[in-house]
Amino acid sequence: MRIGMFTAAAMAPLDDLVAQVRLARDAGLASAFFGHLSSWDALMTAALAGREVPGIEVGTAIVPTYPRHPLTLASQALTAQAAAGGRFTLGIGPSHQAIIEGSYGIPYDRPARHVREYLSALRPLLRGEDVDHHGETLTAAGTVDAPGVTPPPVILSALGPAMLRIAGELADGTVTTWTGADAIADHVVPAITRAAESAGRPAPRVLAGAMVALSTDPDGVHREVAERFAAASDLPAYRAILDRQGLSGVHETVIAGDETAVAARLRRFADAGATDLLISPYGDAARVLEFAASLS
Numbered sequence: 602m603r604i605g606m607f608t609a610a611a612m613a614p615l616d617d618l619v620a621q622v623r624l625a626r627d628a629g630l631a632s633a634f635f636g637h638l639s640s641w642d643a644l645m646t647a648a649l650a651g652r653e654v655p656g657i658e659v660g661t662a663i664v665p666t667y668p669r670h671p672l673t674l675a676s677q678a679l680t681a682q683a684a685a686g687g688r689f690t691l692g693i694g695p696s697h698q699a700i701i702e703g704s705y706g707i708p709y710d711r712p713a714r715h716v717r718e719y720l721s722a723l724r725p726l727l728r729g730e731d732v733d734h735h736g737e738t739l740t741a742a743g744t745v746d747a748p749g750v751t752p753p754p755v756i757l758s759a760l761g762p763a764m765l766r767i768a769g770e771l772a773d774g775t776v777t778t779w780t781g782a783d784a785i786a787d788h789v790v791p792a793i794t795r796a797a798e799s800a801g802r803p804a805p806r807v808l809a810g811a812m813v814a815l816s817t818d819p820d821g822v823h824r825e826v827a828e829r830f831a832a833a834s835d836l837p838a839y840r841a842i843l844d845r846q847g848l849s850g851v852h853e854t855v856i857a858g859d860e861t862a863v864a865a866r867l868r869r870f871a872d873a874g875a876t877d878l879l880i881s882p883y884g885d886a887a888r889v890l891e892f893a894a895s896l897s
Contacts, residue, residue, distance in 0.1 A: 602871035602895040605632030606890055607662055607810055607879040611640030615649070622650040622657060624887060629894035632658035634692065634776070634879055637665060640702075644677050644691075645851065651685025660690035662776045662808070662879065663758045666719050667701045667709070671734075671741045672892055673787075675726035677745035687751055691727075692776050692808075693719070693760030697836045707895040713763040714738050720755070727752035756806060760842040761821060762792055769796025774806025776879070779839050779851045782866070785809050786873035794874075809875040811867070812855045814883040815892060819857035822883060827852035 606625040610618060622633040633650060637643040643661045651659040659681075664674065674693070682689040695701070695716055698709040716740040722734040722741040729752075734741045757768040759775040765788075768775040775793055777785065790807055797805045814822045825883065827850055833839050834850040848854065856866045870878050882889035 602875055602897070603631040603691065603877045604893050605630050605634060605658065605713055605808075605877060605879050606893075607634045607636065607881045609638050609640070610635040610643040610646040611638040614746075615641055615646065618646055619650050619653050622654045622659065622884070623896075625890055626654055626657040628887075629881040629897065630657065630880075630890060631798065631897065632660065632690075632877065632879070634660045634662040634690075636662055639895040642768055647689060648681035648684040651681065651688055655686065658688050658690060659685050660692055662692040662756075662810070663694040663696075664692065665696035665701065666693050666716065667695060667707045668705050671719055671722040671726055671732075671739070672743050672745065675723055675745045676747070678727060678753055679745060679750050682753040683747065683750045690754045690756060692756045692758065693723075694764075697838065699836065710738060716757065716764065717767050717771065720757070720767065721770045724755065724771065727755070754806070754807060759793065760789075760838050765789060765792040766802040767797040769793040769798075769802065769805055770800040772805070773803075774876070775810065776808040776810060778841075779833070779854045780809065780842055780878075781846055781848075781854050782809075782869035782875075784842060784846050785870060785875050790874035798895065806876045808877040808879050809870050809873075809876060810879045810881060811870070812883050813863060813867070813889050813893065814855065814857040815876060816857050816884060817859065819862075822857040823852045823855055826855050857883070860892060863892070867893070867896060 635643040647659040695712040718736040754773040756774045757772040759765045759768040
């Protein structure tokens with residue numbers, strides 16, 4: 602199992618985010634993925650980090666699809682792939698109704714159908730092919746010419762059965778959040794693997810996200826996360842995966858404790874079938890990342 606870092610492209614100057622990627626690389630981590638918030642552009646941040654910091658995979662986890670047309674995103678992703686020297690992975694997802702409709706004013710119409718059509722247009726565009734897609738949720742007609750660039754891998758944020766099926770059929774894997782090792786083993790890996798096999802596609806990548814804190818007060822960490830991320834527990838996609846795990850809130854998925862306790866829980870993700878573990882450090886980021894790298 603490869604171990605990497607996840608961080609939001611936010612809450613720090615842009616140069617500091619690039620420095621975090623350099624820290625992750627120097628610690629021995631395999632990858633650095635950026636989430637998209639209302640701050641720096643995650644895709645551009647990944648491209649810049651990939652250009653500035655060689656020797657580490659960079660990617661997005663994730664870029665929301667509704668606000669970006671496939672032609673636009675294909676051009677951006679190929680630019681990022683070129684900037685990163687072929688080390689870029691594009692993570693996409695529909696985001697959440699509250700964000701897409703509340704912030705962007707875009708109807709959150711049939712997200713599963715939208716994502717299926719989006720990937721059906723995006724993947725050939727990334728390969729430099731002509732696309733003439735006229736679907737139920739989007740139209741895309743054209744091509745993207747990016748000489749000398751190989752298409753980046755595409756992963757899809759997927760927690761429910763429908764999205765996991767689409768990820769297995771049309772993407773190169775999935776990235777999860779607020780999902781423990783048991784749910785990875787019992788739900789995520791079987792569902793996406795079945796879909797990939799049925800579609801005759803290679804074994805999918807499963808990037809499991811985990812918030813991690815090295816602390817002598819794990820209960821205190823859980824209380825802080827419960828307060829800070831309270832709204833996340835009420836988003837329908839997260840609520841569904843939490844209910845599947847029998848958890849009351851996202852804070853209960855946080856892995857906190859001393860090195861021995863944290864190491865034991867992180868190793869369970871490998872046993873569960875995750876190909877990658879994306880560590881979101883809570884507290885002392887440098888200490889958490891160096892410790893995580895020692896486990897790979």
